[in-house]
Amino acid sequence: MNQSNANTTIAEIDMLQATTPVKILIVDDRDENLVSLESIIEGPGRSIFKADSGKAALALALEHEFAIALLDVQMPEMDGFELARYLKANDNTKDSAIIFVTALSKEEKYTLQGFQEGAVDYLHKPLNINIVKAKVSIFERLYLQRLAMKESATNLARINKQLDEFVYIVSHDLKAPLRGIASLSSFLEDELGTGINDESKELLGLIKSRTTRMQSLIDGILKYSRLSNSKADVEEVDVKELLHAIIDLIAPPDHFKFEIPDTLPVLQTEKVKLHEVFQNLISNGIKYNNNEKGCIKIHYRNEDGTHHFGVEDNGVGIKPEHQDKIWGIFQTLQPKDKAESTGVGLTIVKKLVEQQGGEVTIQSTFGSGSTFWFVWGKSI
Numbered sequence: 001m002n003q004s005n006a007n008t009t010i011a012e013i014d015m016l017q018a019t020t021p022v023k024i025l026i027v028d029d030r031d032e033n034l035v036s037l038e039s040i041i042e043g044p045g046r047s048i049f050k051a052d053s054g055k056a057a058l059a060l061a062l063e064h065e066f067a068i069a070l071l072d073v074q075m076p077e078m079d080g081f082e083l084a085r086y087l088k089a090n091d092n093t094k095d096s097a098i099i100f101v102t103a104l105s106k107e108e109k110y111t112l113q114g115f116q117e118g119a120v121d122y123l124h125k126p127l128n129i130n131i132v133k134a135k136v137s138i139f140e141r142l143y144l145q146r147l148a149m150k151e152s153a154t155n156l157a158r159i160n161k162q163l164d165e166f167v168y169i170v171s172h173d174l175k176a177p178l179r180g181i182a183s184l185s186s187f188l189e190d191e192l193g194t195g196i197n198d199e200s201k202e203l204l205g206l207i208k209s210r211t212t213r214m215q216s217l218i219d220g221i222l223k224y225s226r227l228s229n230s231k232a233d234v235e236e237v238d239v240k241e242l243l244h245a246i247i248d249l250i251a252p253p254d255h256f257k258f259e260i261p262d263t264l265p266v267l268q269t270e271k272v273k274l275h276e277v278f279q280n281l282i283s284n285g286i287k288y289n290n291n292e293k294g295c296i297k298i299h300y301r302n303e304d305g306t307h308h309f310g311v312e313d314n315g316v317g318i319k320p321e322h323q324d325k326i327w328g329i330f331q332t333l334q335p336k337d338k339a340e341s342t343g344v345g346l347t348i349v350k351k352l353v354e355q356q357g358g359e360v361t362i363q364s365t366f367g368s369g370s371t372f373w374f375v376w377g378k379s380i
Contacts, residue, residue, distance in 0.1 A: 020045075020144070020147065021045060021046070021047045022045055022046050022047070022067045022068075022140050022143060022144070023046075023047045023049060023064050023065065023066045023067055024041060024046055024047070024048050024049070024066060024067060024068045024069075024070070024136070024140075025049045025050075025051065025057060025060060025061070025064075025066040025068070025069040025070070025093075025096075026038060026041075026048065026049070026050055026051070026069075026070045027050075027051045027052075027053075027054065027056075027057045027069070027070070027071045027072055027075070027080070027083065028052065028072040028075070028101070029052055029053060029072065029075045029076060030052075030072075031052065033072065033101075034050045034052065036127075037070060037101070037127070037132075038050060040127070040129050040132050040133060041070075041132065041133065041136045046140070049064065049066070053075065053076075053077065053078065054075060054077065054078030054079070054080075054082065054083040054086070055077070055078065057069075057071075057083055057087075058083070058086055058087075058090075061086075061087055061090050061092055061093045062090070062092065063092075064092060065092045065093070065096075066092070066093050066096045067096065067097065067139065067140060067143035067144075068096060068097045068098075068099065068136060068139050068140065068143070069084075069087060069093065069096045069097070069098050069099070070099045070100075070101050070123070070136075071083055071084060071098060071099070071100055071101065072100075072101050072102070073100050073101070073102035073103075074102065074103065080100055080101075080102070084098050084100075084119060095146070097120045097121075097139040097142065097143065098119045098120060099119065099120065099121045099122070099123055099135065099136075099139070100119050100121075100122050100123070101123045101125065101127070102122065102123070102124060102125065103124070103125040120139065121135055121139075123135065174214075174218055175215060175218055178211050178214055178215050178218075179215075181207065181211050182208060182211045182212070182215075185204055185207045185208050185211065186208070188204065189201075189204050233270065233271075233272075234268055234269060234270055235268070235269075235270075235271050236266060236267070236268055237266065237267045237268075237269055237271045237274060238264075238266045239264040239265055239266070239267065239274075239300075239309075240260060240261075240264040242271070242274065242275060242278065243258075243260055243264070243278060243298060244260070245275075246275065246278050246279050246282060247282070249279070250279065250282060250283055250286065252286050252294075252296075253286070253294070255292060255293055255294055256286060256289075256294040256295070256296065257293070257294070257295050257296075258295075258296050258297075258298070259295065259296070259297040259298065260298045261298060261299070261300050263300075264298075264300055265300070265302070265307060267307070267376070267377070269356075269376070269377060273352045273355070273356075274376065276348060276349075276352060277348075277349050277352050277353060277374065277376075278309075278311070280345040280346065280348060280349050281311040281349060281372050281374075282296055282311060283345070284313075284345065284346070285311060285312075285313030285315060285370075286313075288313075288315045288316050289313055289314065289315035289316065289369075290315070290316065291314055291315070294313070294314065294315070295313070295314045296311065296312070296313055297310075297311075297312040297313075298310065298311060298312075299311075299312060299371070299373075306358075306375055306377075307375065307376045307377060308373060308374075308375055308376075309373070309374055309375075309376060310371050310372065310373045310374075311371065311372045312369065312370070312371040312372075313369045313370055313371075314368070314369040315369050315370065316366070316367065316369075317364045317365050317366040317367050317368050317369050317370055318362065318364040318366060318370055319366045320366075323362050323364060326346050326362070327346055327347060327350050349372075349374070353374045353375065353376065356375075356376050356377045357375075357377065358374055358375030358376055358377065359374070359375055360372060360373065360374040360375075361373050361374075
């Protein structure tokens with residue numbers, strides 16, 4: 001965690017401490033012990049609840065979420081160990097920090113039993129006031145930290161949803177005028193007919209190509225947003241069949257040949273995302289290839305249950321100084337007036353592969369083609 005994030009978390013915890021009452025449950029069958037323990041741990045921002053039996057404690061647990069529960073071990077009818085089991089089974093108190101307060105021997109068997117029942121710590125009688133205060137403060141802080149993290153996660157999910165909606169709305173609104181510009185350009189070109197001079201024809205061509213590129217960029221943003229933030233269905237995927245389906249969908253030029261291994265795995269995975277990765281890499285291998293005989297080779301190896309795929313082309317290749325640049329969104333090595341490249345495809349590939357816990361790398365020699373390797377999950 002960097003210093004900025006740490007400071008934010010501390011600020012959030014301090015704010016929660018000032019605004020959120022921390023509920024603490026103390027349970028003991030002797031009133032004098034309840035009063036004594038309450039006097040030690042009471043303080044600003046804390047609400048102390050007392051129970052003189054396990055049954056009374058469970059009744060309170062049904063109504064309140066306790067940050068900390070201090071339980072006497074030796075009680076009639078229901079001892080502290082049994083009470084701890086019930087508290088851990090209750091939704092309100094399953095995450096409570098349980099601290100046993102006991103006069104029992106410090107022998108290992110008693111300590112182990114307490115931890116097996118879900119305790120996080122022990123306090124031994126006679127109580128050391130400073131130790132009691134310190135331990136309660138620590139677990140109070142941990143509770144507030146958990147609340148702050150939960151609140152941050154909720155806020156982050158809400159913000160991500162709003163961003164997705166924003167991207168969709170903005171993209172939709174941007175595409176409408178672009179369609180108008182494209183239509184007007186075509187209309188103007190038709191109206192001018194054969195009377196159009198070379199300069200005007202070139203300008204109209206630039207308008208049309210850049211409009212098309214902008215539309216592709218918007219589509220890429222939408223795809224990036226949807227694929228990278230969504231969870232697709234997991235299904236059985238025959239990788240060999242998937243590759244043939246992708247090639248049929250792309251409909252490559254006749255001078256391209258494909259080499260696909262006979263043995264490829266059948267995976268339990270998110271098919272739509274694996275499809276997107278292969279389609280982007282194969283499409284790039286075709287797009288950036290000016291050879292009279294284009295070739296795409298698929299490679300595969302399994303290393304300790306991890307799937308390694310490679311997509312090799314014999315295209316133009318990428319210079320070493322540009323190989324890091326290609327993963328950034330909107331980064332393209334083509335001139336900006338070229339409509340074919342949006343600079344989004346490889347960003348999507350990187351994002352989807354990393355979602356699976358893998359990584360994508362490139363091996364390329366300028367003028368001799370490229371091989372993109374990516375790791376896709378584990379065998380199931």
